[in-house]
Amino acid sequence: GSTFPMIDVDIAIDIILKQCDDVYKNENEKYESKAIMESVGMIVAEDIQSQIDFPPFRASIKDGYAIRSKDGAGEYIIIASSLAGGGDAHKLQPDNNNNDNQKKCIRITTGAMIPDGYDAVVMVEDTELIKSTAEGSKEERVNIEVSVPVGCDIRPIGSDIKKGAVVIKKGEKIGSAEIGLLATLGHTHIKVYGQPRITIISTGDELTQFDTEEKDIKNGHIRDSNSPTLASVVEEVSQNFGRSGTASNVKQYGIVPDRLEDLERALVDSAATSEVIITSGGVSMGQLDLVKPLLGKLGTVHFGRVNMKPGKPLTFATIERDNGKKTLVFALPGNPVSTMVTFYLFVVPALRKLCGHSNHRLPLVQAKLDDRIRMDPERPEYHRCMIKFDMDQHCFIANSTGSQASCRLLSMKRANALLVIPQKEGYLEKGSSLNAIIIGPLV
Amino acid sequence: GSTFPMIDVDIAIDIILKQCDDVYKNENEKYESKAIMESVGMIVAEDIQSQIDFPPFRASIKDGYAIRSKDGAGEYIIIASSLAGGGDAHKLQPDNNNNDNQKKCIRITTGAMIPDGYDAVVMVEDTELIKSTAEGSKEERVNIEVSVPVGCDIRPIGSDIKKGAVVIKKGEKIGSAEIGLLATLGHTHIKVYGQPRITIISTGDELTQFDTEEKDIKNGHIRDSNSPTLASVVEEVSQNFGRSGTASNVKQYGIVPDRLEDLERALVDSAATSEVIITSGGVSMGQLDLVKPLLGKLGTVHFGRVNMKPGKPLTFATIERDNGKKTLVFALPGNPVSTMVTFYLFVVPALRKLCGHSNHRLPLVQAKLDDRIRMDPERPEYHRCMIKFDMDQHCFIANSTGSQASCRLLSMKRANALLVIPQKEGYLEKGSSLNAIIIGPLV
Ligand SMILES: [Mg+2]
Ligand SMILES: [Mg+2]
Numbered sequence: 082g083s084t085f086p087m088i089d090v091d092i093a094i095d096i097i098l099k100q101c102d103d104v105y106k107n108e109n110e111k112y113e114s115k116a117i118m119e120s121v122g123m124i125v126a127e128d129i130q131s132q133i134d135f136p137p138f139r140a141s142i143k144d145g146y147a148i149r150s151k152d153g154a155g156e157y158i159i160i161a162s163s164l165a166g167g168g169d170a171h172k173l174q175p176d177n178n179n180n181d182n183q184k185k186c187i188r189i190t191t192g193a194m195i196p197d198g199y200d201a202v203v204m205v206e207d208t209e210l211i212k213s214t215a216e217g218s219k220e221e222r223v224n225i226e227v228s229v230p231v232g233c234d235i236r237p238i239g240s241d242i243k244k245g246a247v248v249i250k251k252g253e254k255i256g257s258a259e260i261g262l263l264a265t266l267g268h269t270h271i272k273v274y275g276q277p278r279i280t281i282i283s284t285g286d287e288l289t290q291f292d293t294e295e296k297d298i299k300n301g302h303i304r305d306s307n308s309p310t311l312a313s314v315v316e317e318v319s320q321n322f323g324r325s326g327t328a329s330n331v332k333q334y335g336i337v338p339d340r341l342e343d344l345e346r347a348l349v350d351s352a353a354t355s356e357v358i359i360t361s362g363g364v365s366m367g368q369l370d371l372v373k374p375l376l377g378k379l380g381t382v383h384f385g386r387v388n389m390k391p392g393k394p395l396t397f398a399t400i401e402r403d404n405g406k407k408t409l410v411f412a413l414p415g416n417p418v419s420t421m422v423t424f425y426l427f428v429v430p431a432l433r434k435l436c437g438h439s440n441h442r443l444p445l446v447q448a449k450l451d452d453r454i455r456m457d458p459e460r461p462e463y464h465r466c467m468i469k470f471d472m473d474q475h476c477f478i479a480n481s482t483g484s485q486a487s488c489r490l491l492s493m494k495r496a497n498a499l500l501v502i503p504q505k506e507g508y509l510e511k512g513s514s515l516n517a518i519i520i521g522p523l524v
Numbered sequence: 525g526s527t528f529p530m531i532d533v534d535i536a537i538d539i540i541l542k543q544c545d546d547v548y549k550n551e552n553e554k555y556e557s558k559a560i561m562e563s564v565g566m567i568v569a570e571d572i573q574s575q576i577d578f579p580p581f582r583a584s585i586k587d588g589y590a591i592r593s594k595d596g597a598g599e600y601i602i603i604a605s606s607l608a609g610g611g612d613a614h615k616l617q618p619d620n621n622n623n624d625n626q627k628k629c630i631r632i633t634t635g636a637m638i639p640d641g642y643d644a645v646v647m648v649e650d651t652e653l654i655k656s657t658a659e660g661s662k663e664e665r666v667n668i669e670v671s672v673p674v675g676c677d678i679r680p681i682g683s684d685i686k687k688g689a690v691v692i693k694k695g696e697k698i699g700s701a702e703i704g705l706l707a708t709l710g711h712t713h714i715k716v717y718g719q720p721r722i723t724i725i726s727t728g729d730e731l732t733q734f735d736t737e738e739k740d741i742k743n744g745h746i747r748d749s750n751s752p753t754l755a756s757v758v759e760e761v762s763q764n765f766g767r768s769g770t771a772s773n774v775k776q777y778g779i780v781p782d783r784l785e786d787l788e789r790a791l792v793d794s795a796a797t798s799e800v801i802i803t804s805g806g807v808s809m810g811q812l813d814l815v816k817p818l819l820g821k822l823g824t825v826h827f828g829r830v831n832m833k834p835g836k837p838l839t840f841a842t843i844e845r846d847n848g849k850k851t852l853v854f855a856l857p858g859n860p861v862s863t864m865v866t867f868y869l870f871v872v873p874a875l876r877k878l879c880g881h882s883n884h885r886l887p888l889v890q891a892k893l894d895d896r897i898r899m900d901p902e903r904p905e906y907h908r909c910m911i912k913f914d915m916d917q918h919c920f921i922a923n924s925t926g927s928q929a930s931c932r933l934l935s936m937k938r939a940n941a942l943l944v945i946p947q948k949e950g951y952l953e954k955g956s957s958l959n960a961i962i963i964g965p966l967v
Contacts, residue, residue: 121756122763138744142931144808164782166730166745191808192730192858194744241932248934256964257760258936261753261860264734265746265933287609287635291707301581301637302609303708310704313564317700320565320763322965339607365587365634415635417704444966446913470889475919475957488585489684490708491691493701514918521699522765523887523962 085385093387094430100399101434103407104356113275117263120255122324123273124437129249131266134239139195142234143204146223147187150201153228157186159220165192188220195235202234252439254323274437276327277356282334282347283308284363307361307420308333318429321521325432341371348379352400352408359428362415364394372412390460391419391487416487422463425520448477448517456505465496468517479517497521528828536830537873543842544877546850547799556718560706563698565767566716567880572692574709577682582638585677586647589666590630593644596671600629602663608635631663638678645677695882697766717880719770720799725777725790726751727806750804750863751776761872764964768875784814791822795843795851802871805858807837815855833903834862834930859930865906868963891920891960899948908939911960922960940964
């Protein structure tokens with residue numbers, strides 16, 4: 082049997098997260114500057130302050146008429162228009178000394194600047210137009226039907242955002258709302274956490290490139306699905322939960338045969354150019370499972386067995402690069418389902434930490450079983466399922482994706498959560514509530 | 525006031541979904557062929573059948589020894605090895621006529637082919653090696669400690685997937701698990717729903733490109749945040765909920781001033797080359813809100829007011845292109861928050877339908893209020909909030925993102941859900957349960 086002690090999932094994750102601290106040598110290596118449109122899903126690496134007051138001028142909230150509050154209701158002459166972005170009114174001042182008993186107002190549109198001297202807006206719904214020019218193109222007189230307080234329907238300068246205010250804090254994630262905010266304030270580039278360089282390696286003499294034609298596949302060989310799966314799941318998790326790796330920083334090294342010298346070269350080469358290496362295969366107890374001893378030779382194996390199903394042989398190591406920086410190596414089991422489950426549980430928290438997310442783990446919810454499930458008496462199980470919120474039952478309902486054999490790719494299909502099944506004798510009845518780790522969209 | 529009747533949100537969505545049926549003229553225009561690695565998040569447009577049995581050969585589930593079940597427990601000679609992808613055993617046959625009382629077995633690794641004539645695998649844990657060659661490189665004799673039934677630890681040909689079986693149905697979404705499945709079966713390209721061409725237009729004389737330097741911004745002008753926000757939210761929703769638009773098919777037309785002829789040219793040009801046009805601004809009641817009458821002239825306005833807050837002036841129209849195909853035009857209000865909320869509620873279902881998703885709307889859950897909220901007596905409100913699953917309370921808890929003024933971009937920041945607040949007098953107390961539309965990641 083394996084000489085590695087069996088450790089629990091949570092302990093394994095903690096060991097991994099601790100090693101993340103040694104991947105970069107100094108703070109600045111972690112960050113990069115990005116054009117805002119390229120930063121969606123990334124984590125901001127410094128507090129972002131507004132360099133302006135917003136709105137930058139007193140702006141009307143409504144379409145209507147700018148008046149002096151003290152002039153009150155009554156008939157007004159419309160002396161000018163202040164249109165959003167234009168108009169002729171912004172240089173006009175109300176005549177404070179006028180004695181002609183004529184109230185004067187400015188026609189104004191939503192978002193337009195309130196000319197100096199006016200202090201309230203009456204919305205068009207509370208007015209009645211009395212007279213326009215003959216051709217109807219210009220309003221001349223209006224009846225203001227209500228009296229409004231000072232400041233009515235005016236957004237003061239800086240009322241939304243004050244100059245100097247921190248609008249996005251270090252550690253927050255850029256989404257489309259943040260893009261809008263940054264665009265409003267004129268930020269074109271921001272400092273964000275960078276994306277680690279990830280190398281993906283598939284091991285095994287039995288593997289053939291997935292795009293090999295059927296007739297060219299040798300007896301006893303199968304197509305390598307793990308490299309394309311891992312490359313796409315890095316991107317998929319980034320899309321669903323915020324950037325934790327980006328396609329342009331993911332390298333598919335390809336298939337490495339079960340030969341020590343080939344594997345060693347693959348690992349040494351990749352360690353020199355990657356913060357994270359993900360291998361699959363070569364960690365079970367078979368004659369040619371060479372990865373564990375090799376990792377022990379090239380670096381430090383932190384654990385080599387985890388108390389879980391599937392994924393028990395998961396191995397985690399670090400290899401020192403130049404300057405004492407460490408490359409994280411995840412040696413995932415080669416069975417496709419084990420590969421995916423261990424990626425979600427162990428690789429994702431590391432990638433999220435390296436990318437600056439403060440929640441390292443994928444979100445956890447509770448869900449009610451819609452099936453009867455047999456527990457495993459020997460290991461906690463991560464059971465692929467589809468969860469959906471049920472508006473009648475007021476909770477998530479979990480449907481198993483069928484037989485959970487670890488070679489059975491169909492059991493990952495459409496799964497958006499991993500149910501955490503406790504290690505125990507017996508069955509969980511339909512209706513039991515269980516923890517579920519969300520791995521994909523809820524639709 | 526507006527001449528358009530006020531309609532309810534659900535009715536508006538139904539009107540939009542119906543018009544989606546006229547965007548393409550024939551079925552084939554909807555589909556395209558994609559390399560599997562480019563198809564993540566897309567919807568499959570035809571049933572995908574396996575062209576092979578998988579596994580394609582009888583494969584060992586364990587590391588151990590292939591035997592004939594009938595030979596039972598006892599001492600065996602190891603006559604060959606069958607390694608995954610190699611080894612020398614696959615041409616060897618057990619000698620059925622042997623009378624030398626010597627049981628013969630084959631050393632076998634996980635995933636390796638079972639040589640013809642053998643019908644069971646005994647895992648290495650249930651064996652004891654008796655003798656190796658002097659240098660230890662080759663096993664010679666082993667004690668099989670248990671007797672196992674026929675088929676033990678062997679995956680039969682086609683046991684995971686039968687040749688001809690439908691592995692992904694029309695209408696299902698491609699995720700990384702589906703990529704793994706397709707790679708396993710040798711599919712390099714698949715037919716998926718295509719992505720609509722989307723043009724984004726910002727309207728308003730007051731707008732300036734967001735990357736304009738502060739000193740170059742004229743008095744009364746503000747930066748256009750809606751175009752970058754809409755471009756990034758198309759991508760963000762696609763990432764979070766499956767492809768409903770793709771960056772390469774999104775065109776930012778730019779800022780169009782409040783002049784009829786400029787607006788008309790923008791709409792006519794865009795309609796000719798887009799399935800979907802999204803404008804912002806120019807739909808309120810101001811003097812220069814030209815979009816609605818213009819859409820009435822160029823096409824059909826299906827509705828021009830919706831009973832909701834924010835977003836009341838939302839307008840939806842169609843413009844006929846060549847061959848009677850229709851371009852959908854969403855004229856969103858220009859206040860940044862109204863723009864985003866109406867995008868999630870009305871544009872997303874249309875884009876999801878065009879992209880083949882069967883669930884058009886974003887996912888709905890229930891969440892408990894963590895604040896006291898005043899309801900609006902006049903309109904149902906879509907209140908930006910952050911929801912998070914609480915493992916102690918067994919439900920989602922919703923936190924308001926603060927003041928909900930529709931100009932206040934900060935209220936969209938970090939929001940991952942829209943709480944649906946009923947139209948009513950009075951307050952909703954802390955702890956009330958409300959429907960929430962999920963718009964972003966739960967982490
Ligand atoms: Mg192997
Ligand atoms: Mg406007």
